[in-house]
Amino acid sequence: MKHIKNILAVIGGLFVVGSLIYAVQDKPTQNEAILKAHREKVDKNVAEGYQISAIDIPEDLNFAGEPVPQEDPEIMERVDREFLVNTYWQSNALLLMKRANKYFPIIEPILKKNGVPDDFKYLAVAESGLQNVVSPAGATGFWQIMKATGREYGLEVNENVDERYHIEKSTQVACEYLKKWKExxxxxxxxxxAYNAGPGGIQKYMNIQKVDEYYDLLLGQETGRYVFRIMAIKEILANPAKYGFEVEKDDFYTAVPTFSVEVDTAVESWADFADLYEINYKILKRHNPWLREPHLNNASKKTYVIEIPNKGYYRESK
Incomplete structure (x- = not known):
């Protein structure tokens, strides 16, 4: 498909023309011919090359092996919407592809170990964009876990330490939560x-509407789009070239190798701790985002595992 390349070509041309306009303000006569030529080129691209194409939906669309009723026209309109939105929001799709290369290798084996379908890694993408974000309701981390849920499933959540930001531990909690509600x-x-709307919310809709399939439920806007959005993200990230994205191996983000250090005492200053390993506080927090304060109280003498990046991956701290 050429539609993404065409769009980027036109945007690039417009950027060049804009730059030329800025550059030649003081020399309009000298650069008039060059500017005219670039304008003509952009006009030609707009007239002949700029195309927005419909998306071909895969005939075997499914979530976690469960097929989508593609014979239903209303369902297919909803599917089409998510494919269009997520394909043509190119900058976001590219960022998701780049981040996925960095974080999926961490998430995938935890899902597999717990018997949770691999497709659920795309749920994390839909929830947070693979970033440690906080929602207005207080849901936190890649898996957008609420404080009470995190504590219920054994995560430490306080001002000092918040393990909802710990990718391995939060992924394990997400797996346990998902398996419970699958039963x-x-x-x-x-x-x-149910992960999106809450189990109680889904059960309420099912009781009122007297149906027991997601595709038969009339849901609110967000949850009604949720599974379709995950499927669109899955398809685009798994097959970028099919949707017009040209991404080379070197374009992806990669994880920085680390080694582990155990800490079973209080830490007065994480900045001083970081300096011992020739890194700074920012880098320490980048690899251990679950550390929420510049110090660690640790009155219980709990053992924490701190990830330290291998030497040579960051510039020396001044």
Missing amino acids: RFGTWTLTAA
Whole structure:
């Protein structure tokens, strides 16, 4: 498909013309011919090359192996919307691809170990864009876990330490949560919807509407789009070239190798601790975002595992 390349070509041309306009303000006569030529080139690209194409939806669309009822025209309109939105929001899609290369190798084996379908890594993408964000409701981290849920499943959550920011531990909690509600709802599709709306919310809709399939439920806007959005993200990230994205191996983000250091005492200053390993506080926090304060109280003498980047991956701290 050429539509993404065409769009980028036109945007690039417009950028060049804009730059030329800025550059030649003081020399309009000298550069008039050059500027005219670039304008003509952009006009030609707009007239002949700029195309927005419909998306070909895969015929075997599914979530976690559970097929989508593609014979239903209303369902397919909803599918089409998510494919269009997520394909043509090119900058966001590219960022997700780049981040996925860095974080999926951490998430995938934890899902596999717990018997959770691999497709759920795309749920994390839909939830947070693979960033340690905080929602207005207080849901936190890659998996957008609420404080009470994190504590219920054994995460330490306080001002000093918040393990919802710990990718391995939060992924394990997400797996346990998902498996619990899969037993209750029976399908991974409803389980994913329950992750978004809450199990109580999904059960309420099911009771009122007297149906037991996600695709038969009339849901609110966000949850009604949720599973379709995950499937669109899955398809685009798994097959970028099919949707017009040209991404080389060197374009992806990669994880910096680390080694582990155990700490079972209080730490007065993480900045001083970082200096011992010839890094700075920012780099220490980058690899250990679950450390929430510049110090560690650790009155209980709990053992924490701190990740330290191998030497040579960051410039020397001044």
